[in-house]
Amino acid sequence: MKIEQIYTGCIAHAAYYLENNGEAAIFDPLREVQPYIDKATKDNATIKYIFETHFHADFVSGHLDLAKKTGAQIVYGPTAQPNFDAIIATDGQEFKIGNYTVRAIHTPGHTLESTCYLLLDENENMHGIITGDTLFIGDVGRPDLAQKLVSDLTQEKLASMLYDSLRNKIMPLPDDLIVYPNHGAGSACGKNMSKETTDTLGNQKKVNYALRADMTKEEFITELLDGLGAPPAYFPQNVLMNIQGYDSLDTVMAKANSPLSPDEFKTLANQSEALLLDVRHESEFVKEHIPGSIFIGLQGNFAPWVGALIMDVQQPILLIAPEGKEKETITRLSRVGFDNCLGYLEGGLTSWKAAGFETDSVVSITAEQFAAEKDQTRLTIVDARKPGEFSAEHVDGAINIPLDFVNSQLAEVPTENDFYLHCAGGYRSVIMASILKARGYHNIINVEKGMSGIRNTNTVLTNFVCPSTQN
Template identity: 35%
Template sequence: MNIQHFYDDALAQGSFAIESNGEVALVDPSRDIKPYIDFADKHNAKIVAVFETHPHADFISSHLELKEKLGVDIYINEKVGVSYDFENMNHGDEVKVGDVTFRALFTPGHSPDHNSYLLIDEDGKQHGVFTGDSLFVGDVGRPDLREGAGNIQVSKKELAGMMFDTINDVFSNLDDNTVVYPAHGPGSLCGKNMSSDLTSTIAKEKSDNWAFHIKDKGEFVEAFLDGQKFIPKYFPNSVEVNRKGAQTLDEAVKSVKREKGIEIPADAIVIDARDGESFRSGHVKGAINIQNGEKDKFETWLGSIVGPNEKFYLVAENEEKLDFAIYRAAKIGYEGNIISGVVDPKNTSEKESDLNLDDFKSNPDHYTIIDIRNASEVEGGKFFDNAINIPLPDLREKFDEIPKDKPVVVHCAGGYRSAAGASILSKLKENTEVYDLSEAVKEFQ
């Protein structure tokens, strides 16, 4: 048996390929199928099964493309209410792949239709459990993402109660040495206190994970619901796309119109994916700067700032980087939102002014300071006592709440998000100067 963990740092999302005796099963595959095909080829094996734990909110799965191109069977709980042909997996149902067995465990709590899959090896021992978004390393999957989304409508309080039962009636009964393979790691918005470790064991989670320690259900629900992070705008849409099954990635990316040297309409939403320096030196008026470096969380912030029903132009510095930005937009199902991908648009006369850092340090009260970190981050302490907290995902909607009587300085925790925040607030420039504190924020922490 061979197990490969595929991890997407940008989305903090993990998927798995399991090979046994020439057959491969995938668990929660991301939208790009190439890595899984390469894995199967490396082991001279055939992909025969995809196990979906639930309809994911934070990324688009490739399960339907794998079925259409390779003829694989999709295994999922019927409660999901999918629009494609599938094999139902209820609690205790088993499927053999090669010489190993996958046993479905019904584990609601993050969602009301969630399965985990217990991997039983050739000797009949519990090797590992693919927990999806139910059990993470050091945490459990948040219960508030499915209110108003999905086939089954359940309140977050009800889901929190379900998670208590899942922890105590399902995961606590697994063998201590069973490996825990979750679908997410630190940085994912599907949990709040994940460990930096990407895998664990049931014994370690019983010891270290807070969810195993609270034995009163009411106390558990209260602790579980407290302090959850914001919900990106694109999450409910991704749930629906995954329930229906997505278009193939290649077709999705190729369907996006590409243009060069055009003039973008003045009233359009423009996402400029270039680096901060290039953006500041000249951009389309009103453009939002969501930088698309290899390690940047472009997908998350695109889907947090722009709603799933909004159309936008996507700007990049060259065709290669434009293709990369389109590819990343497609990972969250936003390829259809792109009016056109544009290289070298004509109307890039807007420039950003540099903040006089010495004056800001000496006279912070002369500025309106906007802290765009999440509320949970601000609870840990402000960097500036007089800062106004408006989280980045809310900034476009709360634009009118920004005072206009002083220059505005925007900051986040490290400098990446503030570029987007300052560009959103640049519409204030007709009356008020807007500055991005950028990485200089570290001097004030």
């Protein structure tokens, strides 16, 4: 069977391209749709269907643009109510892609409309199943997203539905069936996903905690909800965009891909109350940046951190980006619904300084300097990593303020004296430093390379079981 997984690591997303006998289908496409069109053109194929496993929360799908550009029909599972033309498949309904068959299997639980797509080859043999967020490799989808949009739903009700969907619809299928999920490790749509992006159903029955044969529904619900942190704030906003529609990426790009002189940039920043987003490397931001700008570097988990920390997808944004990376940045912002980019600083920080405008910096030291200073005196240390990372190992005496929660835990940020800030490798601590500096905290000393550097010094490390209130 000709099926290709198209994996985008920065948001841990998998789309799928299925082609046979001059017809093609795309499953869960990203916002930028030209690569799918190019694949079909190369195969002399027509894209016939765009299958959506559910209304996605962690990214804005490309279904509308792809349908407009190709004439393909959008397909959702039962109970879906989009604000645009789409086929609402019945449970068990089949669709032909050349000589292949795609069978819709309604699997509510992650969301009410969640649907998996069973793939049958030209001989009607079962080959694989595209599971969306119903079944991951090593995990299953979180059941607490649809309740944000449907008031009488609870995560317990959805978890109960998911248990039934897995036991009654997925687990009875053949063990040699290939599982093709929508996400891999790093996605916030689950909590225990593997780095592997495909597996056989039979192996998942052996190793996936949620598929234990002797698991009761009560045990499933308890284990699924245990340790499930709050979803990022942008998730419900992305769901609504996927249901209601959105501007074409071409329109977004035409507006955002606009070079601005330093004077134009500064004037627009003052007039629009735009957020100044600096996406360069953290080492560059630390040395010099525009005062008040927020750092979220392209080289890290850029889009998920934008969504988690900026909160409102309507927020106007002005970019400071490496030369030649402006279009990439705008595209990656659009993947998570941030379409209100007003333009970028032409010439970057070089042109800003040439115009005579001031810059700021972050005090930053090496891990070796940090260890030497800690040997001499008791330091105030803030660890920006997640609670689980902090529990496993941290600097003796450090306090944990996870970057995810910095906006809600500002009261815990030290104010009287300088404090030392670190994360795992140096990326998150600079993000946090930029947010705090923009809010008026200037008593920050960043520790370069974070724990990866600190471990190579003589700094005393310890373990600690975090209280549940920090989860």
